[in-house]
Amino acid sequence: MTDTDNLTRRRFLKATGGAATAAALAGCTGDGDGDGNGNGNSSGKTLQLINSTMTTLDPVKATDTASGTVIQQIFDPLMNYPNAEIAVENLLVENHEVSDDQRTYTFKLKEGVKFHNGDEVTASDVVYSWRRLAESTNSRRSYFILDSIGVEHETTTKTYTNEDGEEEELTVAKTNSLSLEATGDYELEMTLVEPFHSTLEMLAYTSFAVIPEGIIGDIEGYDGKVKHGQFATKEPVGAGPFKFKSWTSDDSAEVTKYKNYHGEKAKVDGIHWMISSDADAQHTYGFINKNADILYAGNLPTSKYSQDKVKDTSTDDQGRIVGKYGSTAGGATMDYLGVSTISSYYMGFNTEAVPKAVRQACAYLMNQERLVNDVFKGRGEASHHFTPPMIYPGGANKYKSHAENNYPYGYNESQLEKAEQVLKDAGYGPGNESFSFTFTVYQSSTTWPKVGNILRDQLKSVNVNMEVNNAPFNTLLSRGRNGNLEAYSLGWVMDWPAPDNFLGLLYPPLTDTSKSSPQSYTNWSGTDAANQATSAWEKIQSNRGPTDEAQSARNEAYVTMEEANWEDVVFLPTYHNLEERFSYEWVDVPKYGGAGYSRQMYNNVEIGERK
Template sequence: MTDTDNLSRRRFLQATGGAASAVALAGCTGGNDDSSQDTTTTSGETTTAGEETTTEEAETPSDDANVLRLINSTMTTLDPIKATDTASGTVIQQVFDALMNYPNAEIEVKGQLAKGHKVSDDFKTYTFNLKQGAKFHNGKEVTAQDFVYSFERLAASDNSRRGYFILDSIGVKHETKTVKKDGKETEVYKPGSMAVTAVDDYTLKMELSEPFHAVPEMLAYTSFAALPKGILGDIEGYEGKMSHKKFATQNPIGAGAFKFDEWSTNTEAKVSKFENYHGSAADVDGIHWNIMSDPQAMYTYGTVNQNADMIHAGQFPTSQYNADKVNVKKTDKLGRKIGTYGKTTSGATMNYTGVATIGSYYIGFNAEAVPKPVRQAAAYALNQGQAVDKVFKGRGESSYHFTPPSIYPGGPDAYDKHAKENYPYGYNKTDLKQARKVMKEAGYGPDNKFSFEFTVYESSSTWPELGKLLRDKLASAYIDMSINTAPFSTLLKRGRKGNLEAYSLGWIMDYPAPDNFLQLLHPPKTDTSADNELSYFNWSGTEAAKKAKQAWKKIQNNPKPTDAAKKKRGEAYVAMEEANWEDVVLLPAYHDFSERFTYDWVDAPRFGAADYSRQMYNNVKIGQRK
């Protein structure tokens, strides 16, 4: 999990209260709770634009009738290749544009700065035709050369946290060189060798080493956003026109619908309408985010005092949430639940949208520290449906696979059918009789109990409650489970060293395909003694681990975006899920269900399964506030 070395495929974050938020920058999450949003980078180090301060009492915003007023949590950077948190990504989504985009966070990807693209017959060469006349905020026209530069930064800059996206996930053809690191020789990207070329000003060509089935989807990620060529000098061949610090905190220049105005650490961030935007010009004059970290303060500011126009689940803590106040009037074709919430403590009835987003939350077990019978007993004890209802107040969906329902092979119906018919530990039920049986067969009993520690991060309120629910059940199965809290960065550091026995984390999509999730269950990537682990399971040596490894190989051997390859990948996805069921290194808990609450004066397109942080706000309209 060394994201700073571009090896980890995860973005760790402190997830939000209520339904866990999906992210503009994806990967592993802390989970669904009432903590602040994503203030921790993958390396576990908190970084901000300036000196770290605490600002919990927000000032009342000016009542500018045509400025969208929102809440955000602590941001880390506005450099698209460095940002690893939802808070930063939410703003980056407004300021920067990429080749592709998920319109309104729906998962059908479409062109953004690309007006079209072609794929070669062997699926290895992608040629993108750019919109002509699209401008950066500094007035420069966006050209293919800007993308060559921006993609080189993604691959080669020391500021990049997502180099593996282009070099490994998409697999753009490139050369490597041998360097010594920590006394070991290792292969790294050779700067300037990547097969991304500008055919002319409006034609960009990208060549892959092997086919990859989700190229357009990956290119919608904000790390692939366009920057003006040469604006920064953090890669070979460019001196740069400003310092990285200035660009990342004071003057980010993109081609998005909004241009940057100001950012005061832990206080506020502002952007304004970009009049020369190449797409649909913004209906609002700007956006003002009040930056806060305490969920109760967010709730008071946005819901009680009505100072925010739109409120997301993480800004409406579960402790204040009343499921009985949700009135769902219809469910649309994308599965979004649409209705009202209220009345709130301020007497308002708010418009409500809820949607299952593409994310999974789980209890991870270190196989070297917690024996298989104990892990299986925990699976028998956990009633996922009860946990969602009792702990999360229904703000989630029961989870039996790591792959979320909407991208499971065959879709949600196939997900449910497979789980109901095959999940070996009881579908939405607790089976303590079987839990005791598997423990007795392993030699445990009243006088020989097994003890282990379940670690959650200290700002979480919901995961400890789920832990207590599980702990009390396991007590009758000869297991003493203690619950430990730790700072989020500490949890991650302990995990990387293999010093966790059990822990709570989650994963949110980088791109909407099962392999983006199931890579965490590829046994070699669970080895915490390695430099490029993706999870902390230390899963190896068992028959199930061998099956998972074979299934992953089948996935890797069928990467093409064809129906035949998709079918083979689908078979392998299911095989990996079942291998995990056998050994229970990852115990599924729940899937995301994200919510948005808006006042009557807000007209905002509904967001989709990629979640709110991938949504642009140029089509939001503000009426007369009450």
Template sequence: MTKDTKQTRRRFLKATGGVAAGAALAGCSSGSGDGSGNNSSGGGGGNNSGGGNTSAGTQSGGNQSAGQQTQSIEGDPSQTLQLINDTITTFDPIAATDTASGTVIQNVFDSLMNYPNANTSVKPQLASDFSVSDDNTTYTFQLKDAKFHNGKSVTAQDFIYAWERLAASSNSQRAYFILDSVNVQHETTTQDGSEVYQPNSLALNAPDDSTLEVTLESPFHSTLEMFAYTSFAALPEGIVGDIEGYDGEMSYKQFSSQNPIGAGPFQFDSYQSGTSVDVTRFDDYHDGRASIAGIHWQVISQASSQYQYFIGKNADAAQPGMPTSQYDPGKVNVQRGPDEQGRTFGTYGPLENGATVQYMSVPTINTYYVGFNMAKVPKPVRQAFAYVANQQQVTEQVFKGRGEPAYHLTPPGIYPGGSKAYDQHAKQNYPYGYNQTQVPQATKVMEDAGYSSNNTYSLQWTQYESDTWLSLGKLFRDQLQAAHIDMQIQQADFSTLLERGRNGQLEVYPLGWIADWPAPDNFVQLLNPPQTDTSQSDPISYLNWTGENGDAAQQATNAYKRISNNQAPTDQAGQARDKAYVAMEEANWEDVGFLNLYHQVEERFTYNWVEYPPMGAMGPSRDMKNDVKIASQRN
């Protein structure tokens, strides 16, 4: 049968998230938010996995590019870029949900579209041109003359194979991207009582080798942005045999961990699990040879060790590598900015090794929050958390000012009406005190619910292992004691945290979300009550939000339906979505499923022998390295 309802085969995706000693969930992040870039999803990160649409900052080279340099570096193409990365899980674009993996994949694989220098405006990558039908359901792409790393030409059939893997492979962690979000037309069948994808039914057509036709079930306003995600990257047809009709030229293990083949600016060289990854320049790259010979990522998971590696001048850039515990805001010297994207440029230092490094910052599309299992934590307790939380205090004291206070799940850069509308709505409507700690109100709401000094409420805060999150947990614990709440703090590794969340075992936990694509849908989907049920497979979040534990659950459900029913790229549909986005934010305020705290500003610290093009709001996992320049001498 033809698909006529939204797929529910969602997956909660891991992405290490833009933060030292932290991690992120695809789109979603559980990182410490301390600005060292361990990241949705990214993510991709994620991994799993990206804001004003601006193309500024896409140049490379010169004073404009480096921001704080007095002259451009004359790059030496024989130099290899030395970087730090976190634990890598896979090099398969459809399986990666962590930004550590996604950072490598972004440089090895190319897609139809791309976010140049991580800016939010997408541009063609493997596509040379494209057109869209009048009803916004059929996209026709003309492909560039490009080659894979194995010498094979990139064809439309390669994309059809790659996207069939995305939809049908048991290795895919992003099937909902193509079946639900973009909603490529396809058929479904019933399996074990559930509606699932019918293999080989995607509405994809290749009239010739250089033409790809894609038909959607209904219009989607962020189609091109989604096609820039590396899950949609081109793969040589038949490279692995994990879908019907293909035996595979190599084993899945070989492809995913030993010999990934893409069409990106760098080709895979070697991987030492838990130690390092190396890629080298692909000389036949369709967009011209990279300015460097390759990239070496040293895999280091602990934030303090990342920092020491950078201080030892073993890495050209600290991203990740500047944990909040080592960060001193007094060492930032802003020399230019903010520009139209909010970016600042200058220097940072001196470091412990005596060097002063180049500095840039950019507001990226993310939100860090405290989440509640609403089935386990009563509403008065959740409201007490909200009353004691002072987002400004958290941002300044816990995260040392490396971001902005968060009152909405949707970040300012993609909030309906932009950052001014974001601030106005929060200042006028936030019900728990704008930039205030309100312990008396927290105490009152708990006492009205029957709690007292002789009848306290006990709960457990579970967090990813992070000194920054630990500081945040202790702050809440101390403030909530006066409101008759006894909170215990437990640290767990990231995978354990996610497993407990999926199983409905968490009570209160700090996480975050980083953009898969730069639109509010990607964030507020976490608040859609039917998708938060941890008794179902693959919940999108761990809220367990129902009418039994939240007065506004139906409001949120209805608002998300309006979003789903108005996906077209038209002004009328956009206005309907905008109203529904705000309705979902206000429903979350009412029931406090997520207590939003902080929007991270991504920072990059680089030694003076390196010249990076400025980075945009999609963040480091979308930031390709082929235009980086390195001087002949590192000193």
């Protein structure tokens, strides 16, 4: 969900780069006086980074990338995406076994792993942590364990007060009903309703991070040692490579090396994040004053980015672009990494508010490749599917060939005459009745308004009036949930690397804004295409297992959902993000993979002498 901005989202992850979607001190430039934040005069042992506004350090409550980036350093789950590559590896577990029916998982934990408070990590801590994910009203990811993985459970409904001060209902697991049991000090057993093909990948998500049993009293059976707010902002305790030091909202956050870490111990003494929601201030802080060691696309606004400065590039075996960027506004040439992450950005339509003919006209007029080049300055890839290329059935080549041969609205071209014709057939367009609607983009984006303005001007030529409006990201989501958006810009960044993580947003029954917590805001129902998408999604859910047969059935249904979306133009695919990293020559940092930079742990980063 983003161009080069950072977005926060409730079920939408915050992301940066040119693809997820709105979401990221004026004058905070550093003075180089030796305080560790300025012009290379720090000790050289603290990694200096930039982050956007954080919301919480509670793993089960965080839904934004800014919070997740820090949580990734403090807490460990059972599994991990090493350097954000999408092949998971063991982290807190020594090994695991799966039953013949692929429903029961038995995990054997590493012994002797210590939390930051000195307590040993045991199976009971895992059970408690996952119960919180499933049962607590503080959890915003209960569906991960209850629905996505599908651990056996009973459900109930609880009422809680959301961040807007409104009462909202939340479906959670009944107390202690999860089919999850500590069968020994270091062994636990988990049973699913049915096999699920991405169980281990899901368990690598930070929502499944392990915290000490009973530390928070927000599920039945525990009084808690600290209040939730205290844990989430001032005293988070995990078992990760760094332990919490401080967090001042909209100012800074800091963690320090955990010397008793069970894995590879950090090569730096700590990490300091300057926190800012202003991309220009981030640019000044990191690129002009060199106060950050590693920077990302969200720290370099598109207006200040030059594609011509990316040079000396090569492509590695994972398709990552490796090269140099410079010179920057601060006169440096930096190491450059470009990674096509698993993400999709799109224009969504409330199908009850915008007629199909108008939606199709938008698709005929949009030239995705030109937008990526002209608006995003090449920081992305034109999209024609909602599923990203890396996880599309059959891979990137199948993605491209299917789009080239089947996309009905012109593959990377604008088709004015066809837009006019589809409107004319519906009684709109030149010489007929005009139609007006509003396209709402997130306020902090610098690129989506330009996309909107280009499309607005194209639509004028066919007698359709589109107003481009902007709103704070949380306001946009609130309006969407209430059915008060006609068209909007959003994006999705992977929770796990499979198409169903994306295409679930297009399942028509969960797009109904008259019901609580819709997954998207499209009110898609009653058409042949909506019925096809519904049947396809149900086929996916009936073939969730890890077998080749189930995978084949899912692949066919994934493509059916993509084509149903094309037919009704519910989501108009726009681009997939090229996530970029810029690091100074004194930093040695491993390349990250398709899961994105926020999934990378920094314990293997080394810093030399700053210049």
